[in-house]
Amino acid sequence: MQEKMADKNLTLLEEFILLGFSELPDVQGLLFVLFLVIYISILLGNGLIIVITNMEPALQIPMYYFLGNFSFVEICYTSVTLPRMLMNLWRQKRNISLLLCAVQLCFFLILGVTESLLLVVMAYDRYVAICKPLSYPLIMNYKMCVQMVIGSWLIGIPFLTGQTYQVFSVPFCGSKKLNHFFCDMPPLKKLACRDTSGDEFFIYIDCFLFGLIPFLLILLSYIRILSTILKLPSTTGRSKAFSTCSSHLIVVCLFYGSGFIAYLQSKSSYSGRTDKVFSLFYAVVIPMINPMIYSLRNKDFIEAIRKLFSKYVSKE
Template identity: 50%
Template structure:
């Protein structure tokens, strides 16, 4: 017991060091500028999407209700990692406290899990809209949409509190260098001086429940959507139906593609650099391009943006 206590005190006192992109040390200034611009684009783009879905009455539908929640989620998700990364570039200091690392991990995995479930809800919404349009307004009522979003938070929060607690009650070794630009479960487990079997089991169970299962439901929804679209007689009708799904499909591909590779592939000592560059896609690139995807591929959003920007 005394040895375990000492290890925990050592961990709390020293915290961790986010090595981030240490190999780019000669480009710190340029990296800071690039990621600052990206962060501003994320904040501006997603705030604009959230704003127009509130103020424009033509966008008061379930699809845009979920899009508004996704945009707010992207702002929060990016704000968990990017400000700390920017400070690291600016001050050339990657230190993060034990509690700061725990908080960052908790919010990152919670918001990531909620995004997986929210993307699933959006796929279900599109499936009902295309496969059962006559009953769409009856099924996708405002009450159901609110209950779905609230339910996502209520399901995810306690689960991720448990995972975060489990990770940070592990004893950590003398080296607290995290080969990443944020605190994540896999690199933290690599630093643990204890058997992490149960942690790995919990991690993969959570991935199964909050990532693989939702993705399977998204695939099933799109199989139904494609079948329904192929039954539409006119080419214009098929194109219009698919256009309402293309933005969501692009977001799903970007988010799930990189995240799946990181969390499901076999880790090795040399995988750290690959993982952190792949992590850029689902933590930074996806939130940055989402507003672009939805504004370029969605006529209603483009029209609403023009009305908002041109109204005095």
């Protein structure tokens, strides 16, 4: 009789309650303002990169073409989670339907994989530019650049759509409370009421395909880049090459480091508080600091901003 009632309760599950930061009731308003400022800065910072890389003739090269696309992905990536989180903080109404939760997770995973693959593409671009400079215009032609960007967007879609279906095909039981600020895979696994070890295997496969392999490819690219840079006779040349690559390398370490920690933990070792911290890092903090990392460390980009600002002021 109890089993029948449990099955009935499972079929009636239509929504989750995103706990978010409900354990901090006294600072909900402050958190709303903080994350609103962060979201606006993400939109403005990454939007500025898109505008500059498209308007400035000096930046019409593959490196900045990929950077503009990466910034667009960052805007989409954060827009999947932050507006909903802001609405929950403002209205104090944290419920989300099962369908919307699945849609949010699916888009979050697809955009995360797109970002991961674009980081590989950007590393490959730097590898060709530094290690094969004479062949660079031939290899990194416009058609190749467009194909790599489209591939980064499309490759993960069938895998991640299937992964999302697999996550939501598992019955959920017990509390409807999701100890997170958006529908992410680790807290959803925690609420599953059957053994998810088989599902975790497929999650590890996806992490291997779209996380570990891209990371190793980037690492291999930078080993070759470093070897080439150290052979350069000019100190100025070495300094410029290091400066060009260091920004990308910082983003790679931050993105993959926090993502691996969050997704490679088992269901039994899951900690809601720890996972929220790392999720905030790769879903909110990194997209916020990326524009600063790429622009403030890049003299060409700073010069392009100065030119655009000068044109705007002269028109006034």
